[in-house]
Amino acid sequence: MTDPSPTVLIVEDERAIRRFLRPALEGEGYRVLEADDQRSGLGMASSHTPDLIILDLGLPDRDGLELIRAVREWSSMPIIIVSARGQDADKVKALDLGADDYLTKPFSVQELLARVRAALRRSAAVRDAADGSPVFAVGSLTIDLAKRRVTLAAEPVTLTPLEFKLLAELAKHPGRVLTHKALLDAVWGPSRSKEPHLVRVHMANLRRKLEADTTRPRYLLTEPTVGYRLADA
Amino acid sequence: MTDPSPTVLIVEDERAIRRFLRPALEGEGYRVLEADDQRSGLGMASSHTPDLIILDLGLPDRDGLELIRAVREWSSMPIIIVSARGQDADKVKALDLGADDYLTKPFSVQELLARVRAALRRSAAVRDAADGSPVFAVGSLTIDLAKRRVTLAAEPVTLTPLEFKLLAELAKHPGRVLTHKALLDAVWGPSRSKEPHLVRVHMANLRRKLEADTTRPRYLLTEPTVGYRLADA
DNA sequence: CGGCGCCTTGACGCCGTCTTGACGCTCCGG
DNA sequence: CCGGAGCGTCAAGACGGCGTCAAGGCGCCG
Numbered sequence: 001m002t003d004p005s006p007t008v009l010i011v012e013d014e015r016a017i018r019r020f021l022r023p024a025l026e027g028e029g030y031r032v033l034e035a036d037d038q039r040s041g042l043g044m045a046s047s048h049t050p051d052l053i054i055l056d057l058g059l060p061d062r063d064g065l066e067l068i069r070a071v072r073e074w075s076s077m078p079i080i081i082v083s084a085r086g087q088d089a090d091k092v093k094a095l096d097l098g099a100d101d102y103l104t105k106p107f108s109v110q111e112l113l114a115r116v117r118a119a120l121r122r123s124a125a126v127r128d129a130a131d132g133s134p135v136f137a138v139g140s141l142t143i144d145l146a147k148r149r150v151t152l153a154a155e156p157v158t159l160t161p162l163e164f165k166l167l168a169e170l171a172k173h174p175g176r177v178l179t180h181k182a183l184l185d186a187v188w189g190p191s192r193s194k195e196p197h198l199v200r201v202h203m204a205n206l207r208r209k210l211e212a213d214t215t216r217p218r219y220l221l222t223e224p225t226v227g228y229r230l231a232d233a
Numbered sequence: 234m235t236d237p238s239p240t241v242l243i244v245e246d247e248r249a250i251r252r253f254l255r256p257a258l259e260g261e262g263y264r265v266l267e268a269d270d271q272r273s274g275l276g277m278a279s280s281h282t283p284d285l286i287i288l289d290l291g292l293p294d295r296d297g298l299e300l301i302r303a304v305r306e307w308s309s310m311p312i313i314i315v316s317a318r319g320q321d322a323d324k325v326k327a328l329d330l331g332a333d334d335y336l337t338k339p340f341s342v343q344e345l346l347a348r349v350r351a352a353l354r355r356s357a358a359v360r361d362a363a364d365g366s367p368v369f370a371v372g373s374l375t376i377d378l379a380k381r382r383v384t385l386a387a388e389p390v391t392l393t394p395l396e397f398k399l400l401a402e403l404a405k406h407p408g409r410v411l412t413h414k415a416l417l418d419a420v421w422g423p424s425r426s427k428e429p430h431l432v433r434v435h436m437a438n439l440r441r442k443l444e445a446d447t448t449r450p451r452y453l454l455t456e457p458t459v460g461y462r463l464a465d466a
Numbered sequence: 467c468g469g470c471g472c473c474t475t476g477a478c479g480c481c482g483t484c485t486t487g488a489c490g491c492t493c494c495g496g
Numbered sequence: 497c498c499g500g501a502g503c504g505t506c507a508a509g510a511c512g513g514c515g516t517c518a519a520g521g522c523g524c525c526g
Binding site: 428431435 | 471472473474475476482483
């Protein structure tokens with residue numbers, strides 16, 4: 001839900017500039033990635049999917065604009081341009097290609113950081129509105145982690161806090177077997193990691209609410225001597 | 234359905250600048266509104282709900298910043314600042330208050346237009362994801378964040394400032410669970426984020442005004458040990 | 467200066483939830 | 497055939513969150 005430290009990708013050929021941008025960004029609590037040309041920048045953008053890109057348009061291969069276009073093919077992550085070129089035409093072109101902001105060198109670090117904050121704030125709003133809540137669904141069971149809602153055959157099911165936490169933990173790894181210890185650690189904390197009985201009791205309660213026949217579970221499957229698994233098909 | 238021509242509100246005291254901004258914007262196909270001070274600007278923003286605001290920070294009453302803050306109380310519409318003052322501190326303050334962009338005079342019209350396009354493009358993405366309606370409605374309850382009004386079965390309900398702020402926070406994320414901490418942060422500020430009792434008391438007061446049966450709430454739902462949720466269906 | 471409304475703070479009782487323990491079942495190996 | 501281990505069920509009790517009420521303080525407006 002909350003991303004504790006957003007990731008910022010810097011695409012910049014001048015090492016000097018990278019060397020003073022990185023600490024400034026890290027000082028704000030961001031994780032920082034670096035690339036020194038367009039190709040590797042695009043690669044890192046797609047492999048790491050950062051939360052924001054700071055892009056120097058004065059790249060040696062000369063077509064940072066191409067990076068904007070390429071990223072925009074599949075993502076709407078914020079892109080802030082920094083460039084030595086301050087011509088109107090350059091700015092207009094970059095912005096119209098999909099860049100979110102444009103600063104001309106030399107620029108103030110404080111201003112850049114403020115614009116980074118503004119851009120991240122906006123994109124967080126988008127994520128919010130999108131409500132792209134990862135809903136897990138098997139059979140007639142749906143689990144919405146973000147909205148904290150569980151429905152069975154389109155009927156809402158009321159779960160106790162602990163029941164939901166337990167079910168959510170299973171839903172985060174659909175189809176995978178979670179050991180007793182893993183569940184205890186995640187739901188109760190490490191102190192209780194030696195009491196599998198806790199899991200059994202609450203699993204029974206969950207089954208009573210979710211399963212038609214508790215003796216032959218459809219969703220909450222027991223993996224004897226190992227743990228439990230949420231059916232994913 | 235979609236208004237083909239977005240509305241732009243210009244808040245600017247210098248008539249000369251308005252006189253050259255208006256035709257430029259209209260030339261791009263936008264509808265244009267004008268205000269010449271903060272007060273009327275805020276009024277037009279709430280009555281016409283434009284798609285974007287261009288705000289001159291050098292207003293005579295000197296606190297255009299206040300306009301940003303006031304608008305951000307209830308809307309996330311894009312705000313682009315134009316200002317004669319180019320100090321870092323000014324930019325940082327405006328951006329952190331919620332402004333989307335900041336240009337210093339003199340600026341190029343082409344650049345301004347490009348930044349307007351970029352801002353509108355982004356907010357279109359937001360509206361895409363969420364429904365852009367500023368009024369929230371469930372059952373016989375309606376909440377108008379912009380007008381600051383709440384009605385129940387078409388009857389206006391009078392709420393205290395704090396009650397409204399609390400309800401508004403819930404209405405901004407209908408159906409989602411807001412944790413005690415989230416509500417405390419948003420309504421009381423981070424300093425009180427460890428006093429869930431505050432939320433309970435005021436939630437009880439809200440229920441007394443909004444719910445037919447406070448023991449079985451229709452709108453303000455409790456999520457035990459987690460927080461509260463505003464019903465969205 | 468007085469009154470009123472609003473927010474805070476504290477106390478209290480209720481009710482749901484979690485834990486704990488006991489018991490019977492099944493499966494499997496000795 | 498017997499015995500143990502793992503699992504599911506049930507009930508009882510303790511715990512703590514939640515809602516409610518009332519008192520107190522503060523600011524605002526008349």
